Amino acid sequence: MQSRNIEISVGAFILLGIVAISFLVIQISGLSFEDARRDTYKLSAQFNTVAGLTPRAKVMVAGVSIGRVTAIHIDPISVRAVVDMAIDKKADYLTTDSIASIKTAGVLGEQYVSIAVGGSEDILKEGDTIKDTQSAMILEDLIGKFVTNFSDKK
C-alpha cells in the first residue's frame, strides 16, 4: 500500500512538472497551437529602416494583434529592409492600399508593426507586399532635425 502511495505521489509530481513546462511554453512564451497549425498567410513590407524591430514582434491592426514578424532581411536591389510577417488567416480584411508603419509601445516599450487598413476593394493575399510604409521613427534623427531647425531660425 505504501509503495502504491509513493507511485501515485511521484506520478502526480511528474504530471505537475509537465503542467508547469507546458504552462511556460504555451502561456508565457506564447507558442500557441495556432502557430503550430500554420493557419497564417505571409505578407511582407519594405521599410527604409526598421531600427529596433525584431522577429516575433507583433503585427497590430487598431491595437489588436493579428500576427507576428517572422523575419527581417535586406532587399539587395533596393537596399531597404524587408519585414516578413505571418498574419492570422482570420484577418482577411487587409486591403492593398493598407499602410504599414513601425511604432513603439510607450516611450520605452517594444516596437511593433502597425497596419492601417485602407478603403480599397482588393484584399492582400499570401505573398503580397504592402507598398505604402512608414519607417520607424528614430529618436536621434528627430532630435537632430529639431536642433538644426532651431538653429536655422535664429
Added chain:
Amino acid sequence: MLTYLQQLGRTGLDVAAGFGRAGILLAQALWGPPDWRYGPGLLLRQLHFVGVYSLVIIVVSGVLIGMVLALQGYTVLVRFGAESALGQMVSLTLLRELGPVVAALLFAGRAGSALTAEIGLMKATEQLAAMEMIGVDPLRRVARPRLWAGILAMPILAQVFNMVAILGAVAVGVSWLDVDAGSFWSNMQASVQLREDVLNGVIKAFAFGVVVTWIAVFEGFDADPTPEGISTATTRTVVYSSLAVLAMDFLLTAIMFGVD
C-alpha cells in the same frame, strides 16, 4: 613561512583528492547498465523523497517571490509609465535566473541536506558496510537512484517554481495593482523566447540538479561516521552546493546570454 607553504600544499592536495573521490563516485555510480534487480521502486522512492517532499517549500517560496517581484517591478516601472512591461520583466527574471537559481538553493537546503544526512547515517549505522558484505555495491543501490532522482526532480521543481511565481506575480500585478491583464500577458509572450529563455532555464535547472545532488551524495559517502561528522557534512552540502550553483549560474549565463 615554510610551514604556511606546506599547509597550502596540503590543503591543495586535499582539495584535489576530494574532487578525485567525488569524480570516481559519480563515475562508478552512474557507469554501467541499469540494474533491474533492484527494480524501479528505488528510483520512485527517491523521487518521492527528493521531489515530492521539496514541493511545498518550492511552491510557497515561488508564490512569495513572484509576488515580491511584481510589487517591486511595478513601483519602478510605473514611474516610466511602463507598467505594462511588468509581465515581461517578471517572466524574464524568473525564467532566466531566479527560477533555476532559487529553486536550486532551496533544493540544496531541503533535499540535498536530507540526502547527505541519510547517507551519512547509513554509513554510521554500518548499513553501507552491510551492503558490501551482502554483495551489493552501495554506489549502485544507494548513490545511483538518489543521483538520478535529484537530476530528474530538479528541472521539474524549477519549472513548478517558475509557474507558481508567475501566477503569484499575476495575482499581485493584475488582480491587485490593476495592470492590464491583456498587456501583461501579451508583453510577456512577445518578449519570452522559447529556446532562449524557457529552454535555457530548463538546461540550467538540470545542471544545478546534477551538481547539488552530486555534492549531497558525495558528502554523505565521505562523511565521518559520527554524529559530528554527519552534521558537518550536511552543512558542507548546503554551503558547497549553494556556492557551486551561483558560480555555475554565472558561467552558464555567460555562455547562454553572453556577449556574442
Added chain:
Amino acid sequence: MAMPQNLVETRDLSFSRGQRLILDSLDIHIPRGKITAILGPSGCGKTTLLRLISSQLRADRGTILFDGTDITRLHRKELFALRERMGMLFQSGALFTDLSVYENVAFPLRLHTDLPESMIRDLVLMKLHAVGLRGARDLMPAELSGGMARRAALARAIILDPELIMYDEPFVGQDPIFAGVLRDLIRRINRAMGCTCIIVSHDIAETLSISDYIYVLTEGRIIGQGTPDSVRNSKDARVSQFLQGLPDGPVPFHYPAPEYHHDLQMEKV
C-alpha cells in the same frame, strides 16, 4: 581436493591508518567449524581485522587466505562472489532502515538467487524463527529494540548459510537476558550449520564461555592465544590483567588507554 584445515589464515598482516599502525604483522588461524574469538580492549584493531578478512579494507602488507585463496589480490567481482560465503553481524545490526524485517532478511536471497517467492518466504521464516522473531516480520527496524535488531540482523547474516560468520562485538550494549540469548544463538548456529565463527569482543565472560580458541589482541599485536582454559590461566601479565579486569565490570574496557599505561608502568617496577 583436500580442504585446508583453516578456513581463514592471515600471514604477516599489517594495516595502518595515516601514521597510526593499527594491526602489526598478525598471524591468525581460524580453524574450520570452530568458534574463534578475538579478545581485546576497544580500539585494539579487532573490528579492523574483521573488515580486512571481509575485504572491506585493503591490507598494507601480508596475505589473507580464505579457503586457500589469497583475497587481498581479488578483483571486486570475485570479492562479491566470495562474500556470499561470508556473513557478518555488525555491531549496530545495520538493518536497512527502509525495509521491513522480512525484506531485510530476504534481501540477500532476492539478490543472489532466483528462488520463487514461496521458497523465499519459507527460508526467511525459518531463519526468523531460529532467532525468535517470526512474529516481528512486518515491523520496521526503527520499531525494534537493540537486541531484537541484532537478532534480526543475525537472521539476515545466516540466510545464505555462509561458511564463515563474523560477529562484531555481539554482546556490547545488551542486557544480560539478550546477551544470554545471543550467546545461545551463536552456539546453536555454529553447531547446527557447522559453520566457522569469528567473534570479536571485549566481553570476556560471554566470549570465553562459547569459544573454542582465543586470541588476545592489544594495540594491533597478539599477546596471547589458546583454548579458553589456557588463556584463563595465562601467566602473561598483560593477558591476565585484561582478563582480571572482569570484576570491575565493562567500564574499564571502554577506556582502555590509561589502564594500559598503568599496566606498563607496573611492569617496569
